[in-house]
Amino acid sequence: MTLDRRIALGAGLTALAVLGWLCTATVENGSRGVVERFGAASRELSPGIHLRLPWPVEIVRKAEVDRSLQMPIGYRLVDELMSIEPTPREKQWLTADTNIVELKATVLYRVFDVRAWLYGVSGVGASGSSERESSRFALRRLGEAALTDIVAGLTIDQVLTAGLAVVPSEARERIQRDADRLGLGVMIDEVQLLESKPPVGVRRAFTDVQDALADKERSISQAQFAANRLEVATRTRVGQMLQEARSSAEAETAEARGRASAFEDLASALGDADSDAARKLYLDAIQRVLDGAELRTVSGSPEEPARVFLDG
Numbered sequence: 234m235t236l237d238r239r240i241a242l243g244a245g246l247t248a249l250a251v252l253g254w255l256c257t258a259t260v261e262n263g264s265r266g267v268v269e270r271f272g273a274a275s276r277e278l279s280p281g282i283h284l285r286l287p288w289p290v291e292i293v294r295k296a297e298v299d300r301s302l303q304m305p306i307g308y309r310l311v312d313e314l315m316s317i318e319p320t321p322r323e324k325q326w327l328t329a330d331t332n333i334v335e336l337k338a339t340v341l342y343r344v345f346d347v348r349a350w351l352y353g354v355s356g357v358g359a360s361g362s363s364e365r366e367s368s369r370f371a372l373r374r375l376g377e378a379a380l381t382d383i384v385a386g387l388t389i390d391q392v393l394t395a396g397l398a399v400v401p402s403e404a405r406e407r408i409q410r411d412a413d414r415l416g417l418g419v420m421i422d423e424v425q426l427l428e429s430k431p432p433v434g435v436r437r438a439f440t441d442v443q444d445a446l447a448d449k450e451r452s453i454s455q456a457q458f459a460a461n462r463l464e465v466a467t468r469t470r471v472g473q474m475l476q477e478a479r480s481s482a483e484a485e486t487a488e489a490r491g492r493a494s495a496f497e498d499l500a501s502a503l504g505d506a507d508s509d510a511a512r513k514l515y516l517d518a519i520q521r522v523l524d525g526a527e528l529r530t531v532s533g534s535p536e537e538p539a540r541v542f543l544d545g
Contacts, residue, residue, distance in 0.1 A: 258283045258293040265347040266295040274352060296347045301422060304340040304369065306376040325432065326381060332389040337428035338401070340376045340408060342419045349418025368417055372408075375415075376424070379407040390446075393429055401426050 259282050260266040266278035270291050278293065285291045303310070308319040324335045344350045350368050383403050387396050401424040409421040 306338040326384040330388045341422040346418030
């Protein structure tokens, strides 16, 4: 084979290879593609190798679907990898009590509608990028708007304490609602609050305030604990005193009832002047008056009453 034929064969194979490359599109696993014909979306492509018309008649745009993707809020992934601190405009938010708090969050989302994700938002991103970047730009702005609105309704103390649970849940709901309204074709799985702190310039003062508040809460807790212990001890002592008073009252009542019963029996016996009980009471009274003298009685009869004689 002559040199010219070899060159021609090589050129033909190269042309076929280039034409084959221009007429095929490869969609990776976990992604989907959309074929644009003269700028209009014509069909979707599943993972695999597909034939298409060469550029510029048809081009393929691809997007990852059905897997968790990250959208940083308050920082940029590239800057984070390069240890570049985000700008104050990116990371600072204003609270309801006119304080500034620094937040970093990550929005975890999944694309379920590739056409909506690639073509659902009109316009382009801030850097004049493609439609896909426009959707990511829109999602980032939705996250920033949600955090701005939520943080603006909380004090800095609330953001740094209870807000750690409230802010992510409310942000996820708001971003999902706004993304559905824009037709982005994404599902917001979670909003993770990575960092929440006051700015560097006031961090020391804020720490001192937080320590003072912690001391105050600790003192209140200790006082409350002491008050609870005193209340329990007082209630216990009052219960004991009430029980003792009831026992004493029951004993005195029983003694008084016994005395009353004895008095009633005595009064009943005294009703009969000639009874042995009445006679004994009479003699006891005389004995106390005479103090030591011996008394002797002589039984009487119906005709002659009983007589008492003093001996000694």
